[in-house]
Amino acid sequence: MKFPDIRKRQVLAVGGATLLVVALVWVLTRIGPLAPTHITVTEVQRERLDASVFGIGSVEARQVWLMGPTVAGRVWRVHVDVGQAVKAGQLLAEMDPVDMDQRLLAQDAALSRAASVQTAAQAQVADVKARRELAQANLSRQKELARQHFISPLALEGREQEVQSADAALQVAQANLQAARHDAARLQAERSASVQQRQNTRLVAPADAVVISRDAESGSTVVAGQPVLKLANPASLWVKLRVDQARSTGLAVGLPARMVLRSRPQEVFDGQVERVELQADTVTEERIAQVGFKQVPAALSMGEMAEVTLQLQPTEPAWVVPQASVQTHQGHTGVWRLKDGALDFVAVQWGVVSIDGRVQALSGLGAGDQVVVYSEKPLSAGTSFKVVDGLVKKAGP
Numbered sequence: 366m367k368f369p370d371i372r373k374r375q376v377l378a379v380g381g382a383t384l385l386v387v388a389l390v391w392v393l394t395r396i397g398p399l400a401p402t403h404i405t406v407t408e409v410q411r412e413r414l415d416a417s418v419f420g421i422g423s424v425e426a427r428q429v430w431l432m433g434p435t436v437a438g439r440v441w442r443v444h445v446d447v448g449q450a451v452k453a454g455q456l457l458a459e460m461d462p463v464d465m466d467q468r469l470l471a472q473d474a475a476l477s478r479a480a481s482v483q484t485a486a487q488a489q490v491a492d493v494k495a496r497r498e499l500a501q502a503n504l505s506r507q508k509e510l511a512r513q514h515f516i517s518p519l520a521l522e523g524r525e526q527e528v529q530s531a532d533a534a535l536q537v538a539q540a541n542l543q544a545a546r547h548d549a550a551r552l553q554a555e556r557s558a559s560v561q562q563r564q565n566t567r568l569v570a571p572a573d574a575v576v577i578s579r580d581a582e583s584g585s586t587v588v589a590g591q592p593v594l595k596l597a598n599p600a601s602l603w604v605k606l607r608v609d610q611a612r613s614t615g616l617a618v619g620l621p622a623r624m625v626l627r628s629r630p631q632e633v634f635d636g637q638v639e640r641v642e643l644q645a646d647t648v649t650e651e652r653i654a655q656v657g658f659k660q661v662p663a664a665l666s667m668g669e670m671a672e673v674t675l676q677l678q679p680t681e682p683a684w685v686v687p688q689a690s691v692q693t694h695q696g697h698t699g700v701w702r703l704k705d706g707a708l709d710f711v712a713v714q715w716g717v718v719s720i721d722g723r724v725q726a727l728s729g730l731g732a733g734d735q736v737v738v739y740s741e742k743p744l745s746a747g748t749s750f751k752v753v754d755g756l757v758k759k760a761g762p
Contacts, residue, residue: 401751402741402742402749402750403751404701404737404752405738405740405753406736406737406752407736408733409726409731409732409734411684411732412682413679413680413682413683414680414683415677415679415720416717417676418620418675418677419612419675419720420607420654421606422607422656422671423604423668423670423671424602424604424605424665424667424668425604425605426577426597426598426601426602427603427655428572429597430572430574432568432595433568433593433594434566434590434591436562436589437589438460438461439584440459440581440582440583440584440587441462441566441583443457443579443583443593444456444459445458445576446576447578448576449576450573450575451570452570453570453571454569456567456569457576458567458568458594459567459568460565461566465559465562465566469556469560472552472556473556476549479545479548479552483542483545483549485545486541486544486545487542489541489542490535493538494535496531496534497531497532500524500528500531501531503527504525568593572598574598575598576594579594580593581593602658602667603636603656603657604624604656604658604673606653606655606673607651608651610645610650610652612718614716616652616675621635621637621675621676622673622676623636623674625671626669626671627670627672628669634659634660635658636656636659637659638654638655642654642655656673674720677717680716680717684726684730685723685724686724687724688722689739690737690738692737699713701737701740702730702736703735708746711730712729713727713729713730714726714727
């Protein structure tokens with residue numbers, strides 16, 4: 366009885382080992398590392414795309430004013446607060462004038478003195494002119510008497526000397542009058558400059574606006590150009606849009622836009638691109654555009670986020686694939702193509718992208734080509750694969 370029992374146990378052991386090997390092979394080839402990668406494929410289609418550009422932006426004001434002094438000084442009074450609407454010409458804040466008022470009084474006194482000096486110089490000119498006219502009249506009479514030999518030539522020379530002295534005195538008086546006028550003009554210019562400096566201590570609203578920032582309080586010392594208040598025109602609000610450079614093809618001024626504000630997700634606001642900035646953001650790799658509202662919404666807040674979709678012109682017919690099929694392999698962008706039962710990577714030149722996730726393939730693909738849309742894991746040349754209708758997401762641990 367021993368030998369049959371031993372043989373039976375050997376048969377069971379061999380059978381168990383065989384089943385274990387079969388199970389192991391099945392696991393390795395079906396769900397293990399040797400299992401084929403499940404992929405989904407689609408055939409490229411030739412069609413037109415209703416292309417669009419999508420981006421995220423924030424509400425900003427086109428017209429913003431930084432209200433600050435032109436010279437360093439101390440803030441005296443601030444008359445408005447954040448959120449307050451102001452009118453053009455309204456006094457917003459005042460800087461401490463220090464000694465400007467006293468300087469204006471001193472300049473007024475200097476101007477009064479210059480006016481008196483100018484009046485005295487004019488009187489002097491009038492006096493010298495009168496004496497000159499008298500000297501010329503006396504000279505004319507003396508010339509007539511000298512012609513009749515009633516006076517000596519020496520007496521005639523004396524009268525001629527008097528006329529020459531009067532001429533010189535007139536030139537001096539006229540020079541003094543001109544100097545007085547120049548001095549008065551200089552003092553007037555200095556006073557005008559002081560008046561302008563005094564006016565610059567009063568910060569006045571340049572237009573109808575809303576105060577959006579109060580950056581200094583009474584008693585604070587600020588330097589020239591440092592803002593005390595920041596104003597914005599609420600009628601000039603627009604959206605500063607940022608678009609991924611790789612998806613910005615076709616971005617241009619005049620494109621129609623549809624905007625959805627974060628605070629009003631159920632409303633859509635129409636607008637258009639009013640400016641495309643030449644300088645892009647090199648850090649985020651985004652292009653920047655300004656999108657204006659056809660009608661600025663009421664109670665719109667600056668800084669609010671907005672989702673913007675720009676509608677491009679319909680494209681010409683081209684080969685189109687799902688954007689999910691786009692992959693990067695060895696530094697090239699393209700798709701994995703299923704051809705003759707094998708996978709090969711094809712570099713593709715891409716065109717515009719539609720809002721529903723389809724992209725133009727301008728080169729590299731043709732009629733009848735099938736491309737991989739999704740795969741369980743990264744692909745490579747020679748990867749074992751199996752085409753399925755859809756991938757099932759594996760549950761986590």
